[in-house]
Amino acid sequence: MHRRRFCSSLGATLAVTASPTLASANDGPLVGPIQLVGSRVVMPVSIGNAGTFLFAIDTGGAFSLIREDLARQLSLPDGGTLNVGVGGVTGFRNTFVISDASFAGIIRQRNILLVGVGPHVLGDQIAGALASGILATVFSELDFDALQWRVWPTGRPKLEGFTRLDSTITRPEGDRWSPFMTASGVVNGTRLRFLLDTGGLSLVRLNHHTARTLGLWSDDRPFAPARNGARIIRLEKMEFAGYTFEGLLALLLPDNQMVDISQGLIGLPLLRCFNLACDPVQRVLWTRRNSLTPGPFTYALSGLAVTQAGDAARVTGVGKGSPGEQAGIHPGDTILSPPPQALQQALNGPPGATISLTIGRDSGQSSATLTLRAYL
Structure with a gap:
């Protein structure tokens, strides 16, 4: 999500705010x-x-x-x-x-x-x-x-079992905006800088330039089309905070967002696997692995992205290796039935569901049947 850093910083006038010092043993949170x-x-x-x-x-x-x-x-x-x-x-x-x-x-x-x-x-x-x-x-x-x-509010605890991240808490000039938190992670062997975003809905998100540089944005690689031209792919390996995650789904942006801050984003579905501590004095982050597993992040098992076009739907994206591709559907095709609302629900259905489509092209109408399956 692109969010212009424009507003006053939340937390600038917290009632308990003080200049933190090292806490004594009796200073509890x-x-x-x-x-x-x-x-x-x-x-x-x-x-x-x-x-x-x-x-x-x-x-x-x-x-x-x-x-x-x-x-x-x-x-x-x-x-x-x-x-x-x-x-x-x-x-x-x-x-x-x-x-x-x-x-x-x-x-x-x-x-x-x-x-x-x-x-x-x-x-x-x-x-x-x-x-x-x-x-x-x-x-x-x-x-x-x-x-x-x-x-x-008045000190800093002893962080037992925590790992200090290669990270930065950056407070924008003038304290007008809330700070942003970045840390390093490794995708398929390449070290990158990530915005840590507990409001992010994806496990991992990469800017377009980064995705292309890593060879992840490729028509030869299996992908699922997402909103506004984005793609979802499966990473071989993601390393973060001293832990390795294999086979995570990643969202690839069709453009470059917040490139002055980071090359990508780590969202809540992955961050929830770690207890996260923020040290505003040293401006760094600490993490400790907890018992949670990565949260869900899904894609349309049909491999099709569509937009409504009157009483029909126009295909805007077809994923490589998807049931939609195997059924011979192409970007620009018109799906005449089912109607758009029912179609959208069906395309996002469970594995094993079957969808019968009527396809319209300049050459005439044809039929196609999709059986939904996980293909990434």
Whole structure:
């Protein structure tokens, strides 16, 4: 997701903020709950006296978000408009101000500016998203085993069993934006720089130039077409934080996003395998392998990408080695039946499902049958 780094840094005025020093043995952390909800890691946020809502923790976010319908329901003050990008779409968006909020019952902040988004951006149960400053202002840890967010407001704990990453927490000039967190990883033997994004839905994402350089963007390599011309492929090997993962699915972008920051992105489905500690003094990250396995990341087993064209659908992508390719379907073909909505559901069906299609070309109509299967 391309997100312009434009807003004030969340966490800049946390009530517990202090200049961290080494903690004494008696300095324990503040502990608040987190949850894994679908493809998000979330924490409860109390907004004044209006109630408590689930907000995603988004370390790849430059600014915090809130569902605009909820902001208006709560009569939050208008914060003006900002020209920002969310979900790959850049434009002017309304902003709102939360005058007083409590994060996970342990941290309080006043006067938070959030960008309004539509109800489907974050998921059904998610009210908003908190930018990376929520973790990077004071020493903190996300513990995915215990489902806890730990904060050391006045010091730094002893990190037993943690590995210091080749990483950087970079705070943009002027502290106007939330910091971004990058670390190195190795893909098929090549060392790369990754943005660590707990709001990222993919296991691994690579920019277009990087994917081509590594030979991963190739019409001769099996791939599944994805939204907006992206591709999904299976990596041979990914090394991160001292561990090796084989056969991970990776999202390859059709363009280059945030190339000034990183060559790719590691999202929550992989990051959740590690407890993540943020050290804002040394500006580095530490990890410890936990008991979780990589989260799900899927692709359409049909190998087809389509867009609606009136009462039909036009094929925009056909994956190499896919059932769609084997059925003789080509980009530019028109699928006359099933109708678009039913077709989209069928193309994303389970293994073994069979789909009968009516194909339209300049030469006339034909029939094709697909049996869905995992092919990457």
